[in-house]
Amino acid sequence: GEDVEQSLFLSVREGDSSVINCTYTDSSSTYLYWYKQEPGAGLQLLTYIFSNMDMKQDQRLTVLLNKKDKHLSLRIADTQTGDSAIYFCAESMGGNSGGYQKVTFGTGTKLQVIP
């Protein structure tokens, strides 16, 4: 079955880089996502990567995918206090004939940015 795991908590100083890690078990994952959730709010899609890619960079965000080890990471450069939130990784597998792809979420990593 699908299983996505993350460390629960990460604390960094403002201006430093943050690296949030995620491991997954299903090798048939097609897309991998990173979402941000601020307190009391829904999830905001930050970025995603196709399973045939190793890296994707988008401004301060860098996603690295090691498909062999089933390891995904999100690096936030120059972390700001506004980056404090819970970050969820998620994987999506191939869909059925209707095109539905079930997304499985990780446990979430709470990022605390210290001024």
Added chain:
Amino acid sequence: GAVVSQHPSRVICKSGTSVKIECRSLDFQATTMFWYRQFPKQSLMLMATSNEGSKATYEQGVEKDKFLINHASLTLSTLTVTSAHPEDSSFYICSARTGFEQYFGPGTRLTVT
């Protein structure tokens, strides 16, 4: 990016009553919408997948007669919690898919007293 709205954002109801939550994709059409439930400090739990014009597909352990889902149009899905009980109190989040991107609503905090 695509915008998904939910209404209401917060609702308090008495035990035994029913509550309807609306989910709308504002600037795109979504053939598939998802309903999630999130307990405090936990990840999202997929409750059901809603396809426009057809019956919803419920995840194992989710009572379809208790959580009624209707996907009447390409931009609207509703979740009705029937005969709500205090254990139904939770944060309900809808999501809509466009292509391979999935966007989430802001969530609805349901409190059953």
